[in-house]
Amino acid sequence: MEINKVLVADAVDQACVDLLKENKIDVDCKFKLTKEQLIKEIPNYDGLIVRSDTKVTKEVIQASKLKVIGRAGAGVDNIDVDAATKQSIVVLNTPGGNAISACELTCTLITSLARNVVPGAASLKAGRWDRKLFSGHEIYCKVLGIVGLGRIGREVAVRMQAWGMKTVGFDPIVSADDAAKFNVKFLELDKIWPIADYITVHVPLIPETRNLIDAKVLAQCKKGVKIVNVARGGIIDEHALFQALESGQCNGAGLDVYEQEPPTEEITWKLIKHPKVVATPHLGASTTEAQVRVAVEVSEQFVALTKTNPSFTETLGIINPSVVAKK
Structure with missing residues (x-):
């Protein structure tokens, strides 16, 4: 593939350029x-x-003569992949580039929820000594339900097992035998909801996963379940989660992503400000290491597509391989 000129439309590490x-x-x-x-x-x-800011819409794609669109990150929901595929444009991402960073934030949110770290710190900074108000619980021997057993889900499992958590999980393209290799007990979703003390989601936002955790699912969960989302806003129904927090069915949530970013809807702000919620502004990939890694990975794949440098041959992030097969 001949790639002579590239537009970088969102800020990426200089290593990419x-x-x-x-x-x-x-x-x-x-x-x-x-x-x-x-x-x-x-x-x-x-x-x-691009990263996540630029929206590569059907109109943008149809106006272009592009051969490849690269996302310096994991999700490609800001790219119209169908329109690109119809126009024979390769779409690729960097699926492993931010895995460790997103995993570590997930683990941080789990432990923060367990020990009321954020409200406790805020109370002390405000000059109060509210020890009794912020009694938490151990995560040792608690059940962690992991929805999505790709790179990030697996990394979360390994780390939280080190804390003594029992890990169960589901992924439509991962077998029970593969899950067992990293000590996750494979269960169907309807078996996970009633037993999990914590649930974390690591799936892309596609029609099949939108509102995956809704009011019906939350009603099936163990009372007091805690929910973590460092994947994509929209996977968890924000209205349903707020109601579950209000009723006590859900006893805490760690949220890094939202249906609108920056948030605009009233329900999103209600969630962010809820006393049982630890909220961060989409920091999953916001580490120095991840930003360098995704920048390098996306550029390496561009070079690999040109077949001009034998040092770069892998294109593991291609989303629509049928386009490459045609070319």
Whole structure:
């Protein structure tokens, strides 16, 4: 594939730009373009690199002559993959680049919820000594339900097992035997909900996973269950989660992602401000290490597609391999 000129539309680590230029690919960095500006610019490029801010819509794709769109990160819900596939444009991401960072934030939220770290710290900073109000519980021997057993889900399982948690999980493309290799007991979702003390989701936002955890599911859960989402907003029904927190059916939530980002809906702000919620502003991949890793991985895949450098041959993040097969 001939890739001569690439537009980087969202801020990525300089390592991405440097690697592309070292491999004779021209790069322009133009951030915060409006949809209209992007449509005007895009016909000049063979490749486009984005993070989560730029929305690569059907209109943008149809205006382009792109050969490849790269997402420096895991999710591609800001890219119209169907439109790109119809136009024979390769779409790829960096599925392993932020796995450790997202995993570590997930584990942090679990332990913070268990010991009331955030409200306890806020109370003390406000000049109060409310020890008795913030009594927590151990996570030792508690059951952690992991929905999605890809890279991040597996890393979470390994780390929380070290804390003594019992891990059960589900993934439609992972077998029970594969799950057992990292000490996760494979169960169907309807078997996980009633036994899990904590539930964490690590799946993409697609039609099948939107509102995966809704009022019906929360009603099946153990009373006092705690929910963690460092994946994508929309996987958990925000209205249903708020009601479950109010009723006590859910006794805590750790949220890093929301249906609108930045949040705009009243229900989202109610969740964020709820006393039983630990909320962070989409920090899952916000580490120095992850940002360098995804920047390097996306550029390496671009170079691999050109087949001009034998040091780079892997394109593990391709979302629509049928396009590559055609080419």
